[in-house]
Amino acid sequence: MTSTERIQTDRLRERVAEDLRRARERSTLLTDAVDDDDLVRQHSRLMSPLVWDLAHIGNQEELWLVRDVGGRDPVRHDIDDLYDAFQHPRADRPSLPLLNPAEARGYVREVRDKVLDVLERSPLEGRPLVERAFAFGMIVQHEQQHDETMLATHQLRKGAPVLHAEPPPPAAPLPAREVLVPGGPFTMGTSAEPWALDNERPAFGVDLAPYWIDTVPVSNGDYLAFIDAGGYDDPRWWSESGWAHRMKASLSAPRFWERDGDRWVRTRFGVVEPVPLDEPVVHVCFHEAAAYAKWAGKRLPTEAEWEKAARWDPASGRSRRYPWGDDDPGPQHANLGQRHLRPAPVGAYPAGESPLGVRQLIGDVWEWCDSDFLPYPGFRAFPYKEYSEVFFRGDYKMLRGGSFGTDAAAVRGTFRNWDHPIRRQIFAGFRCARDAERP
Ligand SMILES: [Fe+2]
Secondary structure, X not given: OOHHHHHHHHHHHHHHHHHHHHHHHHHHHHHHOOOHHHHHOOOOOOOOXXXXXXXXXXXXXXXXXXXXXXXXXXXXXXXXXXXXXXXXXXXXXXXXXXXXXXXXXXXXXXXXXXXXXXXXXXXXXXOOOOHHHHHHHHHHHHHHHHHHHHHHHHHHOOOOOOOOOOOOOOOOOOOOOEEEEOOEEEXXXXXXXXXXXXXXXXXXXXXXXXXXXXXXXXXXHHHHHHHHOOHHHOHHHOOHHHHXXXXXXXXXXXXXXXXXXXXXXXXXXXXXXXXXXOOEOOOOOHHHHHHHHHHOOOEOOOHHHHHHHHHEOOOOOOEOOEOOEOOOOOOOOOOOOOOOOOOOOOOOXXXXXXXXXXXXXXXXXXXXEOOOOOOOOOOOOOOOOOOOHHHOOOOOEEEEOOOOOOOHHHOOOOOOEEEOOOOOXXXXXXXXXXXXXXX
């Protein structure tokens, strides 16, 4: 190894250690914010008890980094089954003989101490699993993804507010409500991003017809117009499965909204407040998003359209890591990482806009796309089939761009998230697109 390579490896180790520290700081904040009773309780059948998430984070870290990368003896072999997400659906998790809060905290600490030692000693090359610290990056993203899930559990939890944060920055003037994305090829996915997960790989060419896309997500004010126009009661705007779900679930407004006389209020992490009209709508399911788009004379973008709007640079023809370029996200670019406990008003973060002038693609709200979860051409499951492959072609729709509750380490221009089209507890909104004529 040359001295330059050694310096690069040292820097990579420092970056990993810092990302691991930041993830654990957040997990600790989310679990220390409530008492033990709250940690073991199930706040919704859709979610695990918070104490399950915490020990599961430690267990995945143990499996991949202590045992596989480090080749060390198990810390707690006996609990693997309890924290295997594929063995026990969320609804059943409270009845398992889980580690109690003190045991879970002790367990994740013990695993982390070993992992920091493994990080110091293991080469970050040679084996695909450790190449450019991939396995460590995968575990950082895993913990941050569970932190976002735990944040969603906090949103479902009843009771007084326990989380607090500064408000996000205000909107900046917006030159246009939609922009034309010219037709033609662009590169989707990635073969270069070191911590990209298997479903984002490899990079491949996609040729799209021209289309218009909204420069900002649909706001609460926009969405209210759909409600006021009777959008929830008119099957014309809904797909067949969307209408069936709307009837069965009695949908009439985004989740956490309530009528209060002649205005709407919402509950946000225990705070009841008037619905802010200028904020992106959040907690709507795919079916609601699609119905709004149809009512508005538009449609949802496909995943490829979302990604081209986010990454394609018309000047060079290449695809960027993020809308603003290749730099990692900073607080000026996007509302990420639970820094604020709400989306920023539509039109915020002008420094984060794409070359075509599309804003808030990263952060604020996950954006529903009208695409199913499919592998890219040339897909190879890595490091295990259960990461993505078992979900392909299931009853899922795609979500892009991350939310205010997504950490910068767990989102990028290529990042793909998926969920059932009826889910509303996630921090998901949407923006609209429409076809354009070929010139
Ligand atoms: Fe997990």
